[in-house]
Amino acid sequence: MLSGRYPTWQNARLKTIASIVFCIVALVLVYEERAVLDPRKANVVSVLPSIPSFIWHVFLHKREIDPKLQTAIHSWAELNPEHEYHLVDTVGATDILFDLYKTRPDVVHTFQSLESTVMRADFLRYVLLARYGGVYTDVDTEAIIPINHWIPEAYKNFTRVVIGIEYDQLEEERHVTMPHSLSLCQWTIAATANHPLLWYAVEETMYQIHSLADSYQTDVEHLRPTDKEVIVTTGPGLWTASVIKHLRNKGYHNITYADFSGLKEPKLIDDILILPIDAFGTGQPHSGSNKEGSPDALARHLFSMSWRHGCTPGDSAPCWD
Structure with a gap:
């Protein structure tokens, strides 16, 4: 505490200087804390301006989540x-879809008609991001940054979307399961709520599901898709095609899969x-990925492949849960 020997103006001056010093020290500490957190990301923004702060995991199987994935989930x-x-x-x-039913009963009916758990999980991620936004990520992914x-x-x-x-x-x-030379990841997606790309993906998914059922002359409830059919109907093949079609509809008429290839x-x-x-x-052991793990990784996919239940990738027999 300052002594009474100091005049009021001098007392105030010392307090001002002390406040300035405190602010400088605090800023230094904040900068150092960010550098310690991740020195490689010193030039990134600390908040995402348009993407809501939601994290979505989806697990629709009747069995329990593999205990080995708990660490990744909690990360x-x-x-x-x-x-x-x-x-x-x-x-x-069911609760989420009940809320959506008021405006999109067609989406709810399609989802509820599906018996294939993997197709339901694929479909639901697009619906969640379209409706609420945020980050969807599979339960077998681990957060790194x-x-x-x-x-x-x-x-x-x-x-407004990160892919x-x-x-x-x-x-x-x-690769035997890949319908195209490039595939965009749908095990982790970030998006703002009501982004037209996500609603486009929802519409495309419904169309592809019903088209597949028609090709088998059956209804959606009795679909028993193969590995390849899941990929192109609701999975990464559908997602990648939706991104390309959406961008072409936005005026990028000449965009192709090659525009995303070899990105550094x-x-x-x-x-x-x-x-x-x-x-x-x-x-990953392909695609130019750093096989030992990259310093640029934001998240890591553990590839539990629980939805395949031991099926070999590319199998023509039904492979669903």
Whole structure:
């Protein structure tokens, strides 16, 4: 405490100087804390301006989640404490769809008619992001970098959807399950609420589901899709095609899969930020991915493949749950 020997003006001056010093020290500490958190991301924004702070996990199987995945699941809430976390099971999906029924009964009817758990999970992620926005990620993914640090500063005011590369053929032989030379990741997606791309994906999914049922001369409830049919009807094949078609509808008429191939840096097209392979696909033995794990990884996919139940990729027999 200052002595009474100091005049009032001098006392106030010392308090002002002390306040300035305190602010400088606090700023230094904040900067150091961010550098310790991730020195590679010193140039990224600390918040996503348009993407809501929701994290969505979906698990619709009747069995329990594999205990080995608990650490990965918890990593999302632990690394993103400012986000609202949701693990959506069948009951939770029913509540969400009840709310949606008022405006989109066709979406609800299609979802409820599906017996294929994997197709339901694919469909629901698009619905959740279209309706509420946020980050959807599979239960077998692990958070590496906080979500608020995913978008580089240069793109922060323009990005409304964040997508990574899942598969990039490059000079390799085409993988047996891949319908195209490139596939965009749908095990992790970030989006603003009501983005037209996500609603387009919802519409395309409904169309493809009913078209597949028609091709088998059956109804949606009795669909028994093969591995390949899941991929192109509701999975990454559907998602990748939806992104391409959406961008063409926005005026990017000449865009092709090749425009996303071999990315080394993030690429913004319209308001969609496409990330290189290592962002969400690090550790894969293909597509130019860093096989040992990349310093540029934002999340890691553990590839539990629980939905396949031991089926070999590319099988022509029904492979569903």
